[in-house]
Amino acid sequence: MIIYLNGEFVPEAQAQVSVFDRGFLFGDGVYEVIPVFGGRPLQLAAHLARLARSLAEVRIHNPHDPSGWESLLATLLEKNPGGDRSLYIQVTRGVARRDHAFPVGVQPTVFAMVNPIAPQNPAVLEQGVAAVVVDDHRWSRCDIKAITLLPNVLARQEALDAGATEAILIRQGLATEGAASNLFVVGDGVIITPPKDRSLLPGITRDLVMELAQDAGLPLMESTIPEQSLQMAEEIWLTSSTREILPVTRLDGRPVGTGLPGPVWRRIHGLYQDYKARLREGA
Numbered sequence: 001m002i003i004y005l006n007g008e009f010v011p012e013a014q015a016q017v018s019v020f021d022r023g024f025l026f027g028d029g030v031y032e033v034i035p036v037f038g039g040r041p042l043q044l045a046a047h048l049a050r051l052a053r054s055l056a057e058v059r060i061h062n063p064h065d066p067s068g069w070e071s072l073l074a075t076l077l078e079k080n081p082g083g084d085r086s087l088y089i090q091v092t093r094g095v096a097r098r099d100h101a102f103p104v105g106v107q108p109t110v111f112a113m114v115n116p117i118a119p120q121n122p123a124v125l126e127q128g129v130a131a132v133v134v135d136d137h138r139w140s141r142c143d144i145k146a147i148t149l150l151p152n153v154l155a156r157q158e159a160l161d162a163g164a165t166e167a168i169l170i171r172q173g174l175a176t177e178g179a180a181s182n183l184f185v186v187g188d189g190v191i192i193t194p195p196k197d198r199s200l201l202p203g204i205t206r207d208l209v210m211e212l213a214q215d216a217g218l219p220l221m222e223s224t225i226p227e228q229s230l231q232m233a234e235e236i237w238l239t240s241s242t243r244e245i246l247p248v249t250r251l252d253g254r255p256v257g258t259g260l261p262g263p264v265w266r267r268i269h270g271l272y273q274d275y276k277a278r279l280r281e282g283a
C-alpha cells in the first residue's frame with residue numbers, strides 16, 4: 001500500500017510518525033473517511049467541508065484547500081488501484097515535546113491511506129444485524145470527527161461481546177447515534193433521525209439518506225428519539241460511509257418490528273444502491 005504522509009507518497013513500511021506526534025500522545029487530531037465507488041469518491045465536497053470544519057473547531061490549520069485535497073486524494077487512488085475503497089485522512093496538531101498547550105511553529109502531521117470496502121454481506125441484507133443499547137460516555141463535542149475514539153471503541157466492543165454488530169448510544173434518555181454510525185428509526189411509516197447538534201456526528205451518509213428519502217417523497221422528520229421509543233420502532237437503521245444503511249432487526253435480544261429488514265429500509269437501500277450505480281457510471 002502506498003501512503004500519503006506529509007507531502008510524500010511512500011510505501012507503508014516507510015510511512016513513519018514520531019512518538020512525539022500529538023495524535024499519538026493526546027489523540028490531538030481529526031480524521032475523515034470517504035467511500036470511493038468506481039474510482040469516484042462519494043460526496044467528496046461534503047466530506048472535505050466536514051474535515052475543514054473539524055480542523056477549524058480544534059484550531060488546527062487546514063493544510064489544503066478543497067482542490068489541493070482533491071488532487072492529493074486522486075493521486076493516492078491512482079497509486080493504490082482497486083475496487084470499492086475508502087479514503088482515510090488524518091490530520092494531527094504535529095510533533096512536539098509533550099505539553100498540553102498548543103506547540104508554536106509546528107506543522108500538522110497529514111496522513112492519508114486507502115482501504116478496501118468489504119462487499120455487502122448478503123446475509124446482513126436478508127436478515128439485518130443485532131444492536132445493543134449502551135450508555136454514551138463520549139465528550140460534549142461529538143460533532144467534531146476527532147481521532148480520540150476510546151469511548152466509541154469501548155461501545156463497539158461491548159456490542160461485539162454481546163453478540164451484536166453495533167452499539168446505539170444513549171445520552172440523557174435519548175438515542176443519539178451508533179458507536180460509528182448515525183441512527184434512523186421508522187415509526188408509523190415516518191422516517192425519523194435526530195437533529196444535528198453537538199451530541200452526534202453530522203454523518204454524510206445521513207444527509208444523503210435524507211436527501212434520497214425526500215426526493216422519493218418518503219415521509220421524514222428530524223426529531224429526538226427517546227430510548228423507550230426504540231422498542232416500539234417498526235424499523236431501525238444505522239448509516240455510515242463504509243457500512244451504508246444497516247437494518248437493525250434485533251435490539252437487546254428482542255426483534256425490531258417483524259424481526260426482518262422492513263419495507264422502508266428496502267426502499268431506501270434500493271435508492272442508495274441506485275445512487276452508487278450512477279456515481280460509478282460518472283452520471
Ligand SMILES: Cc1ncc(COP(=O)(O)O)c(C=O)c1O
Pocket residue numbers: 033152177178179180181182200201202203204205206239240241242
Ligand atoms: C460516531 C459516528 N457517527 C456517525 C458516523 C457516520 O458518518 P458518515 O456517514 O459520514 O460515515 C460515523 C462514521 O464513522 C461515526 O464515527
